[in-house]
Every structure is written in C-alpha cells, then in structure tokens.
Amino acid sequence: MKRTINAPAKINLSLDVLGKRDDGYHEVSMVMTQVDLADRIELTLLEDNVIKIDMSEGFLPSDHRNLAHQAASLLQKRFQVDAGVHIFIHKQIPVAAGMAGGSSDAAATLNGLNELWGLHLSTRELAELGSEIGSDVSFCVYGGTALATGRGEIIQPIASPPPCWVILAKPPIGVATGEVYKRLKPNDSRTGKSDQIAEAIERQDYHAICENLYNALEEVTLQMHPEVSRIKERMLASGADASLMSGSGPTVFGLVKKEARVHRVYNALRGFCEQVFAVRLITEKKP
CATH class of the missing domain: 3.30.230.10 (Ribosomal Protein S5; domain 2)
Structure with a gap:
C-alpha cells in the first residue's frame, strides 16, 4: 500500500x-x-x-x-x-x-x-x-x-486571500529560527497587523492586504543578513505590489496581482538569487 x-x-x-x-x-x-x-x-x-x-x-x-x-x-x-x-x-x-x-x-x-x-x-x-x-x-x-x-x-x-501571484526569492544562506528569536529582547512586544490582515482577507481586499504585511522578525534578520533587504528593494522596484520576508527568513516574497508583471519581477530576481519561484496562492481550501 x-x-x-x-x-x-x-x-x-x-x-x-x-x-x-x-x-x-x-x-x-x-x-x-x-x-x-x-x-x-x-x-x-x-x-x-x-x-x-x-x-x-x-x-x-x-x-x-x-x-x-x-x-x-x-x-x-x-x-x-x-x-x-x-x-x-x-x-x-x-x-x-x-x-x-x-x-x-x-x-x-x-x-x-x-x-x-x-x-x-x-x-x-x-x-x-x-x-x-x-x-x-x-x-x-x-x-x-x-x-x-x-x-x-x-x-x-480563515478564508483564503484573493488570488494572486507570489514571487519567492531565497538567498544562498540559511537562517536558524531559534537564533533570530534569541536576538529579540526578553519582553520585546512587536505587535503589527495580524488582525488587519485577517479582516482584509475577510473583505477580499487585496490592496489592504498589501498595505498591512508585517513581520516582527524581519528587522532582526535584516541586521544579520543585509542581502535580504536588497532582495526586498529589488522586488518592489521591479513591480511587486508588496514584499515581505517570510517567517524567520531568509526567503522574501512579493505579491503580484497583474500577470503581465510576473515575468519582470521574476527575471529581476533571477539575476540576484539562484532560488527564485513564481507560484500561486492555494485558494481552493475553505475553512
């Protein structure tokens, strides 16, 4: 079997x-x-x-x-x-x-x-x-x-976000999640946009999702690996609607609504990182 x-x-x-x-x-x-x-x-x-x-x-x-x-x-x-x-x-x-x-x-x-x-x-x-x-x-x-x-x-x-393309770019480094959390101060509270993101998804408001992307670990990882910041900047400059580091990094993703922009963003990152992917959100699964 x-x-x-x-x-x-x-x-x-x-x-x-x-x-x-x-x-x-x-x-x-x-x-x-x-x-x-x-x-x-x-x-x-x-x-x-x-x-x-x-x-x-x-x-x-x-x-x-x-x-x-x-x-x-x-x-x-x-x-x-x-x-x-x-x-x-x-x-x-x-x-x-x-x-x-x-x-x-x-x-x-x-x-x-x-x-x-x-x-x-x-x-x-x-x-x-x-x-x-x-x-x-x-x-x-x-x-x-x-x-x-x-x-x-x-x-x-919760409900799935509205459909869009996602460009993923990972630099040739690994990041240990424990090390990133260790660098946060013991009682550090970095509240951001989870409630706003959830509400924007409920409304299927792509623009609001892009505006409220937030990762409290991003600043820590960027200090350890400045190249992650450069990937973000390149992604936005080449046409991504929004960009953020995922988890403890170092992968950066960009959201792209218009398919015509996908190849431009993808190609801009291919010259920058070896591991670049153009993928879609999985939106068929409902709660």
Missing part, C-alpha cells in the same frame, strides 16, 4: 511577537497561507516495524532529526502501530528558508499515515500531535489560510 501527499510551502502575511512566555517560547499572532510550491511525500507501508527515509536531496538528515521521521515515530509509539513505513521526500521547498518545508513534510506524513495505518484521527487530533514536533506543523496539518496564536500551534482557519 502506498500514499502520495503534497506538502506545500507557507508564507507569513503577518507575524506579530507579543512577548516571551514562561516556557521559553514567544507568544505570537500570525496569518499564514500556503502556496503551490510543494514537496511530494511518498509513503509505502512496511510490514517490519521500522521507519526508513530517502529523499531527492542528500544533504538533509534521514534519521530522528528529520521532522517527517519524528512524525512517523510519534504516531507509531503513541498508537502502538505494529507496522513501518518507507518515506520518500521529493524536495522542492528550499531548506532553512522560513517557508516551513520540514514542518509541511511532517504534516503530510501525519495526514498520510493516518490513512495508511488506519488510525482514523481527526484533523484537530493530528494538529495537536503536530504541535509536539514543531510550532508550524499544526498549521500545515490544517493547510489553507489561518490565524495562528500561542506559540503558533493554536489554529483558527
């Missing part, structure tokens, strides 16, 4: 940091949405009680450090599953890019193994399990567009 599941990347339309929690995490409020750049996860049932991982990119860990491996192991142990799985990950999402590639792989593994192993868990139950693996996994289990609060694991699905 085999299952194949897409694991889409996410971008942050907003990321507010509300302060540090007693458990060491930061309290956040984020509006996240998925784009149609995706890894593909192939799950093959094994009779032996083992978890094996292979992938198209050899530089990622294939052991317990891999989030998809953690997802399979968690389900196997929690529900005493007497079976194994071979996981093959076709990587398309850049690594350490602020687009939840590893978290999306884990979420796809949870969703796929729920079927393959006949566990009959609800989306909510899978999302709660996902929160034990990483803060973005819960959102990726739900997919679509959502307001995420707490440390990112409390998910409120």
Whole structure:
C-alpha cells in the first residue's frame, strides 16, 4: 500500500511577537497561507516495524532529526502501530528558508499515515500531535489560510486571500529560527497587523492586504543578513505590489496581482538569487 501527499510551502502575511512566555517560547499572532510550491511525500507501508527515509536531496538528515521521521515515530509509539513505513521526500521547498518545508513534510506524513495505518484521527487530533514536533506543523496539518496564536500551534482557519501571484526569492544562506528569536529582547512586544490582515482577507481586499504585511522578525534578520533587504528593494522596484520576508527568513516574497508583471519581477530576481519561484496562492481550501 502506498500514499502520495503534497506538502506545500507557507508564507507569513503577518507575524506579530507579543512577548516571551514562561516556557521559553514567544507568544505570537500570525496569518499564514500556503502556496503551490510543494514537496511530494511518498509513503509505502512496511510490514517490519521500522521507519526508513530517502529523499531527492542528500544533504538533509534521514534519521530522528528529520521532522517527517519524528512524525512517523510519534504516531507509531503513541498508537502502538505494529507496522513501518518507507518515506520518500521529493524536495522542492528550499531548506532553512522560513517557508516551513520540514514542518509541511511532517504534516503530510501525519495526514498520510493516518490513512495508511488506519488510525482514523481527526484533523484537530493530528494538529495537536503536530504541535509536539514543531510550532508550524499544526498549521500545515490544517493547510489553507489561518490565524495562528500561542506559540503558533493554536489554529483558527480563515478564508483564503484573493488570488494572486507570489514571487519567492531565497538567498544562498540559511537562517536558524531559534537564533533570530534569541536576538529579540526578553519582553520585546512587536505587535503589527495580524488582525488587519485577517479582516482584509475577510473583505477580499487585496490592496489592504498589501498595505498591512508585517513581520516582527524581519528587522532582526535584516541586521544579520543585509542581502535580504536588497532582495526586498529589488522586488518592489521591479513591480511587486508588496514584499515581505517570510517567517524567520531568509526567503522574501512579493505579491503580484497583474500577470503581465510576473515575468519582470521574476527575471529581476533571477539575476540576484539562484532560488527564485513564481507560484500561486492555494485558494481552493475553505475553512
């Protein structure tokens, strides 16, 4: 038996940091949405009680450090599953890019193994399990567009934004999320536009979404990696309607409504970064 599941990347339309929690995490409020750049996860049932991982990119860990491996192991142990799985990950999402590639792989593994192993868990139950693996996994289990609060694991699905193009550009650097948060002051509160973004999406007001993009981590990452700022500037100068860093970075995205501008923005970034993608928002999934 085999299952194949897409694991889409996410971008942050907003990321507010509300302060540090007693458990060491930061309290956040984020509006996240998925784009149609995706890894593909192939799950093959094994009779032996083992978890094996292979992938198209050899530089990622294939052991317990891999989030998809953690997802399979968690389900196997929690529900005493007497079976194994071979996981093959076709990587398309850049690594350490602020687009939840590893978290999306884990979420796809949870969703796929729920079927393959006949566990009959609800989306909510899978999302709660996902929160034990990483803060973005819960959102990726739900997919679509959502307001995420707490440390990112409390998910409120909302309507999809109006359709548009998204240009993604990742410079040849990796950013560790923990390092970015560490550079925030302990009680630093950087509130922004999550409520305004959610309201703009509800009204399907593309202009208001562009006006209210906000990422509290952007300033920190820009200080560490000035090239991220240059990508933003180039994206806007070449015709993007709005631009923002996603998550802890370093990927920058630009929103483009008019298809005629897409190639101009894409080509302007291709001379600047090796990893550039022109994709669409995933808008068919409703709450």
